[in-house]
Amino acid sequence: MKKILGLVLAGLVLLGAGCSKVPAGHVGVKVYLLGGDKGVDQTVLSPGRYYIGFNEELFLFPTFSQNNVWTQDIRPDSPSDESISFGTREGLSVSADIGITYAIQPDKVANVFQKYRKGVDEITDVYLRNMVRDALVKAASTKEIESVYGAGKTELISEVEEIVRSQVKDVGIIVERVYWVGDLRLPQSITASINAKIQATQVSMQRENEIKTAQAQAMIEVAKAKGEADAQLEKARAESESIKMKGEAEASAIRSKANALAQNANLVELIRSERWDGKLPTSMIPGSAVPFITVK
Template identity: 45%
Template sequence: MKRYWKPGILILILISFAFIGCQKVPAGYIGVKVYLLGSNKGVDSEELGVGRYWIGINEELYLYPTFTKTYVWTYDSQEDSESNESIDIQTKEGLTVNADVGIQFRIDPSKANILFQTYRRGIDEITDSVLRTAVRDSLNRLASAMTSDMIYGPGRVDLIEKATVAIRDEFIPKGIIVERLYWIGTMRLPEKVKQALDAKIEAIQKAESRENELREALAQAKIDKAKAEGTAAQIRLESQQLTPLMIQKLWIEKWDGKLPQNMMGDKTNILIPFK
């Protein structure tokens, strides 16, 4: 009886190892098989497409997304990370502005080996450290020439767009295609600075509103003036045209052919009826 148990146990062990060693590259990913021991230590010569592969004890499989992946570095612990991953940005005045930043990117399947050889990390580690550090450095480099009111106001769009271009150019050769960077919510400033900037923005908006009202008033005044001048010109034209002959002609055109029923005598107030 014992003889039959030993081959059965061996078969079960082999099957277990087979299932353990068989790993899957799911749809939307590219795999990179890495040898951990021996002369082949390093990266396999070709990437692994979608499918199942045998990964030995001395091998490790890394998965990289070929679809668009979105990640946010935020102050909120309810987002992608429980820790504070928001980014501090130094302005031209040396003021620290804190912001939440999002990124959308994907991996170039033809450069997955290059990506691993460059960083020797999985996609989560690359996102948490490499990409975040690069984005932070790019934003700080660009913001160092901008004042806080520019970054907090209309300049924030230009800042994130320039950072996107810089990060995209840096990582395309390494196999990461950065589609865009974007702000999440409003920036966080020291409360006193925020109040001062809000007051300044409000004053600018009020001034612009008054300028618009003044332009509208001037435009309406010009319209009213033009209408008045047009009416006066029409009156002058009509008065010039109303000669005695023209008045008589208009009177004849309007006469219905009937004589008046009552007429006033010459130099008298008595009305004499005509029948």
């Protein structure tokens, strides 16, 4: 009886030892190592515990987004320089740190493993890195260094991202982003030359903007002066017109008064008498008439 119990316990221990866990946030794929069923089991294992026999191996794949960087820096998880080098159209060598963010479609995990025969770490550091490097070398080979270093930097990494995305999307890997980490590393002499040219261009643009500003200000001053001159001219015209109208009115009044006096002799005599002070002239020219006195 004790012997049987011991065998049962031993069996349970062996059975427990053969159980493997698929943790939360992951899926698993079982691979048969030997026999007629050798190969990848197409059944995707969701989180839980599964018996894995001596002829089987379990590979885990995360269902959440993965982020990885390949840099020049030496780190515990990266004991060597993993930065990527590429050449430009002129043949200049450039080194860069690059990152990638991607996710594996859970329902295509078996397809991914069947394609690469590796786990997620090896897929990232071998296959995806090689794809990024090859895409970068291809895209940069048609660009000049000034384009790569300057405004074309974003365009270049976007081309790389699209190339890699198209290569793996049908397999079951979704590339979310490929990006630069920090600045590109160029020979110091090339960097100095490019920076000097950029600075010269910026100074030239600043001078051009200053000239445009001065021209605009001059045009404003000219318009302002013209406006003031036009205003003065209009004022002078108005004053001249006013004087003219006033003169014409006065002349008209004089003419009207003269006509009235000419047509009414008695009125003339009345006005003259009203203005006479009653004194006779002290001297008279022979033959002249005495004012207001009619001699019969």
